[in-house]
Every structure is written in structure tokens, then in C-alpha cells.
Amino acid sequence: SQQGEEDPQALSIQEGENATMNCSYKTSINNLQWYRQNSGRGLVHLILIRSNEREKHSGRLRVTLDTSKKSSSLLITASRAADTASYFCATASYNQGGKLIFGQGTELSVKP
Amino acid sequence: DSGVTQTPKHLITATGQRVTLRCSPRSGDLSVYWYQQSLDQGLQFLIQYYNGEERAKGNILERFSAQQFPDLHSELNLSSLELGDSALYFCASSSGLAGLQETQYFGPGTRLLVL
Numbered sequence: 001s002q003q004g005e006e007d008p009q010a011l012s013i014q015e016g017e018n019a020t021m022n023c024s025y026k027t028s029i030n031n032l033q034w035y036r037q038n039s040g041r042g043l044v045h046l047i048l049i050r051s052n053e054r055e056k057h058s059g060r061l062r063v064t065l066d067t068s069k070k071s072s073s074l075l076i077t078a079s080r081a082a083d084t085a086s087y088f089c090a091t092a093s094y095n096q097g098g099k100l101i102f103g104q105g106t107e108l109s110v111k112p
Numbered sequence: 113d114s115g116v117t118q119t120p121k122h123l124i125t126a127t128g129q130r131v132t133l134r135c136s137p138r139s140g141d142l143s144v145y146w147y148q149q150s151l152d153q154g155l156q157f158l159i160q161y162y163n164g165e166e167r168a169k170g171n172i173l174e175r176f177s178a179q180q181f182p183d184l185h186s187e188l189n190l191s192s193l194e195l196g197d198s199a200l201y202f203c204a205s206s207s208g209l210a211g212l213q214e215t216q217y218f219g220p221g222t223r224l225l226v227l
Contacts, residue, residue, distance in 0.1 A: 033215065033216075035218070040200060040223075041220060041221070042114065042202070042218050042219060042220040042221055043202065043204075043218035044114070044218075045114075045215045045216070045217060045218070048215055088155065090155075096168075097160065097167060097168035098143060098145070098160055098162075098167065098168060098206070099145065099157040099160060099168050099170055100145075100147075100157065100204075100216060101157065102147075102154060102155035102156075103154075104154050105154070
């Protein structure tokens with residue numbers, strides 16, 4: 001079963017706009033990771049945020065984590081057509097061992 | 113390129129058959145994970161191996177089995193295949209045991225189609 005839910009399921013924006021995707025999860029976590037998947041291909045790791053962190057940046061990506069609300073958001077600033085992909089959040093917990101539990105993903109379409 | 117390789121990229125087979133998917137982790141990584149991605153179930157964890165030993169099990173069917181060899185590559189065996197086994201199968205690797213604070217690097221996947 002999925003740990004989290006992602007919102008929205010699909011997002012369509014113009015190039016240059018910002019894209020925000022949200023992820024909610026159910027149980028306590030050790031860290032939360034975001035991955036990108038282009039059209040049924042492999043998963044590319046974007047960023048990992050630990051449970052004791054509130055915000056993390058990587059290039060045009062900004063991730064926030066609110067453990068009290070059991071939620072995270074991924075912001076992509078100044079989006080590009082190449083950012084078109086599915087984005088997944090995944091959680092890791094001590095009581096889950098090393099496995100990642102994935103959300104259903106947000107399908108992002110960036111129109112040139 | 114994540115450094116994780118998977119073969120084959122595509123596999124088409126018939127119901128009732130058996131297939132083997134192969135994964136080579138990144139150099140130095142001791143943990144290997146298998147995931148299944150299907151339209152109805154999404155991305156699901158199947159099983160984890162660390163340095164040759166099974167460490168965690170997820171929603172893996174009894175018809176499926178895996179192992180990790182001394183050279184750390186891993187194989188996922190799927191038998192008595194059913195139509196519903198059609199999916200994208202990913203292997204991931206990480207350096208440590210628990211993988212809790214570590215990135216898991218994913219391979220390109222094997223797309224299995226059962227006809």
C-alpha cells in the first residue's frame with residue numbers, strides 16, 4: 001500500500017512558471033526523498049530531506065518538510081520544458097527497514 | 113546515468129512462463145532493492161538484499177524470488193507468470209545496510225509484458 005498521497009495528480013504550466021507539488025504521508029518517517037521519472041523510464045533522485053530538517057535547496061528545487069502535518073512540498077522554480085515528468089515522493093522509516101514507500105506521483109507538464 | 117544496470121530492458125513472455133531479471137548495483141554498494149511499478153499499484157517495494165542476505169521483504173508474491181550473489185549482482189526470478197505481472201521492474205542500490213539516510217539509486221528498469 002502507498003504511504004503517501006500526492007497533490008495534484010497532474011499539473012500543467014507554462015515555461016518560466018513555478019511548479020509546486022505536495023506530498024502527505026501517514027506514519028513517522030526518518031527521511032523523505034523526491035524522485036523524477038521521465039515517461040516510464042528510470043527514477044532519478046532529486047533530493048533527500050531528513051526528518052530533523054525543514055527546508056532544503058538544490059538548484060531550482062526547494063523542498064520543505066512539516067513533520068507535524070506529515071507533509072512535504074517540492075517547488076520547481078522557473079520551470080523548463082525539460083522538467084516535464086512524473087514526480088514521486090518516497091518515505092523511509094526505521095520501522096520499515098531500508099525500503100522506500102512511494103506516493104502515486106504528480107504528472108507535471110511544462111509547455112514551451 | 114545512476115550506475116545501476118539492469119538487463120534485459122524489455123521482456124515479452126507468455127503466461128505460465130518463468131523469467132529472470134538481472135541487476136548490477138553501483139560500484140561499492142552493498143544493498144540492492146527491487147521495486148515493481150504498475151498502473152494499478154504504483155511503485156511497490158518487493159525485497160531488499162544486503163551483502164548477499166535478505167534484509168527486508170515487501171509485497172512480493174510467493175511466485176517471485178530473488179537472490180544476491182557474491183559479486184553483489186542480484187537476480188529477480190518471476191515464475192508462473194500471470195497477465196497481472198506485466199509491469200516495470202526496478203532495481204535500486206545504496207551503500208549501506210538500512211538505507212535510511214541514504215539515496216537509493218535506481219536502474220533504468222526492465223519492462224515485462226506477459227501475454
